[in-house]
Amino acid sequence: MTRVLLAEDDIELSESIVEILELEGFDVTAVNSAEDAIEVSLHEHFDIALLDLLMSGMTGVEAISNLRHNQPFLAVIIITAYATVDTAVDAMKKGADSVMTKPFKADELIVTVKRSLAEKQLLESRGDLDADLVYSALANPYRRKALRVLAGQKALKFMDLCRLVEIDDHTKFNFHIRQLKKAGLVMQNANKLYILTNSGRFVLTNHNLSSD
Amino acid sequence: MTRVLLAEDDIELSESIVEILELEGFDVTAVNSAEDAIEVSLHEHFDIALLDLLMSGMTGVEAISNLRHNQPFLAVIIITAYATVDTAVDAMKKGADSVMTKPFKADELIVTVKRSLAEKQLLESRGDLDADLVYSALANPYRRKALRVLAGQKALKFMDLCRLVEIDDHTKFNFHIRQLKKAGLVMQNANKLYILTNSGRFVLTNHNLSSD
DNA sequence: GTAAACTGTGAACTTTAGTTATCAGAATTC
DNA sequence: GAATTCTGATAACTAAAGTTCACAGTTTAC
The missing domain is CATH 3.40.50.2300 (Response regulator)
Known part of the structure; x- marks a missing residue:
């Protein structure tokens, strides 16, 4: 009650x-x-x-x-x-x-x-969010940057996002974006473009991510 | 200007x-x-x-x-x-x-x-906080719990805090509290009691830590 | 004063995170 | 249709996080 x-x-x-x-x-x-x-x-x-x-x-x-x-x-x-x-x-x-x-x-x-x-x-109620995963996803500057970039644009191709985050090695970036997906902050739409999930958008606006 | x-x-x-x-x-x-x-x-x-x-x-x-x-x-x-x-x-x-x-x-x-x-x-000016350190400090449920416990009480002895966080091995807990100190979220007062730093209190209220 | 509990340190170890390199199918370009 | 770029999986490796153990000085209880 x-x-x-x-x-x-x-x-x-x-x-x-x-x-x-x-x-x-x-x-x-x-x-x-x-x-x-x-x-x-x-x-x-x-x-x-x-x-x-x-x-x-x-x-x-x-x-x-x-x-x-x-x-x-x-x-x-x-x-x-x-x-x-x-x-x-x-x-x-x-x-x-x-x-x-x-x-x-x-x-x-x-x-x-x-x-x-x-x-x-x-x-x-972080709902479907696992706090451990979310925080450890946010613990990396590349990933915070990727989130911020995604918040600015609407949907991005893998390589475009990679370039905007300024990681030269795309397989390295692939690792990080998978962490973001695992944490439920990022997903791919029907066209395989990367977008923020609702949770991702929520976390981003709420945590006031510092701009490193 | x-x-x-x-x-x-x-x-x-x-x-x-x-x-x-x-x-x-x-x-x-x-x-x-x-x-x-x-x-x-x-x-x-x-x-x-x-x-x-x-x-x-x-x-x-x-x-x-x-x-x-x-x-x-x-x-x-x-x-x-x-x-x-x-x-x-x-x-x-x-x-x-x-x-x-x-x-x-x-x-x-x-x-x-x-x-x-x-x-x-x-x-x-919370710029003295290193986002990497803070998020990785928050990425562990024991440490989030320790922060929440500290927010409730004012100052706690090592062992009391350890018990409230429900870690049986005190040396394990010692490791985690050191992570919190390294991230600038927790400190010890003059009597060696553990308390939240201003940054710690700020992070806690601002991030609205989920209650696991 | 002595036993017990408190508050640590450091080293050895296990697990997880992160990096790099290689390869391969899909989509685009020409 | 051949070449090229895109997208991603996998494995092998390095670095960092986390755990456990052994030990030791300090404080508190009796």
Whole structure:
């Protein structure tokens, strides 16, 4: 069951959020300060946290890094009545996944929570990807370069890709592209041209490959 | 010199921004569409891009991933007259580093640009990380687990960490932790306890290590 | 103070990654 | 249709990663 941590010092709003989310099948733990949220997160696992921005004591945004300390994959939504573009930008910079303005409708809340979870899910569930293979595939500069080249073009012939990666020995390059295929980052289309897989594209954009 | 790419289709505003930034010593290239910005970024290097959200054709936000494609460390600021919390959140999710609402004063612009550059600098200074070493360090499940464990706790003794990673042979574990140290992801504090380096924490949160 | 557990080092070994060379069928070119 | 380039398999080799073992100084427990 998906576990939600709610930190909100407005009792009425808190109760109403709990009700909405429990009806949707979430398991909600409600506290009324950022400090309590951090305390609870030391002992229990949560999938997502809803934090009010302004509470007595620490703000929701200040709590984010503490919470992530214990639970790196925690999704975080900041709730606030006084949201401006600046506060929203600041919250996102500090690690929030989304910002909601009070008051909101039940639907909005549910959609936002589910979307944030889905986005985390996407990251967390490498799906068909084997992390060992992916990282060891990325551990070689030729292969990172090949991925970057493929991301730029759409589809390339073996020899063209080889030349763009600047490997003179094509059989050596053949070895590396096979590693990439084995890791599921690269495949060949119907015409035998090399293209990135969806996983490959995902890894590339997500890992922010440095350009060596 | 710091190079700025400006994409803004309001000629007057564009000229005024160019003037403000050039007075501050920036080297500004102005275009009037997202498409042109992408085109220019293929051939020239920029440190930061200021993109209007709404232009004829592609939006500024849509252009972000294309721009980053060529220049992974590009800082991006989105400019818009119609910013709501939702559009700001969306822009940040899609990779913007900041969002500014029109109209803005010269001071605001300069502060925002300089701050965004400073924050990127911080990331880019992770240039002390050797990508080969980092990826090959991450290519082993024991080592990923050690990183995750260290992210959860603050500091651990050798044997405690070893047990948490569930390696029975401590000399084997010793080998792996040395790999992590060599990659700059882990270090020992004054009391010889093992902790994540800043780079290690950065890699961990940024790569969103799958939980095997 | 002594036994036990902790925190390593270094060498020998096994396994995997990466390179190079040779060859061969398929597709293109002329 | 002959020559040439493209694409790839295979084997033999070298380099690097990972494991295991033997040992030793340090700290902690009793």
